[in-house]
Amino acid sequence: MFAVAPERQAAVVEMFTGLGFTFNATELTELGISVQLDWDGGLEVISPLPGSSARVAELVGEFLDRHGDGVYTVVLRVPDAAAAASLARRYGSTTRFEQHFAGEGTYLDEIDLSVFGLPLTFLATNAEP
Known part of the structure; x- marks a missing residue:
């Protein structure tokens, strides 16, 4: 997952589209982010929604302030996100x-954490694209 500044998200998505990726866009207003x-x-390319005070928007904004655009987290699909997080603890x-x-009939469990300095997100879901 890449975090990019909102003003560059369209250009970044355009570049990856040129490489053959096909994106679905959504705004998760409860999280305060735009997702491609x-x-x-x-x-996945995410950007904070301008003016959002949601916790995830703040985390992504802080990341961008410290590091600029870049790898925000590596998402790992696992059978049980809670068990994976327990192991990481x-x-x-x-x-x-x-x-x-x-x-x-659909579920999604996502846990974003840092371990050994590695930004990881454990994702367990039965959702299909």
Whole structure:
């Protein structure tokens, strides 16, 4: 997952589209981010929504302020996000963000953390693109 400044998100997506990626765009206003996702290609580009005070928008904004555009986290699809996070805690991880959705037979568990200085997101879901 790449974090990019909002004013560059369209250009970054255009470049990756030129490389053959196909994105679906959405705004997650409750999280305060704009998301461009190519599920099949495994590429996600996020930007904070201007003016949002949501926690995730603040985290992404802080990352951009410190590092500029770049790799925000590496998303790993796992069978059980909570079990993966529990294992990472044994190695001193710190959790930045968690979200859990379920309904109509679909679930998504996402846990964003840092362990050994590695930014990781554990994702467990049965959602299909």
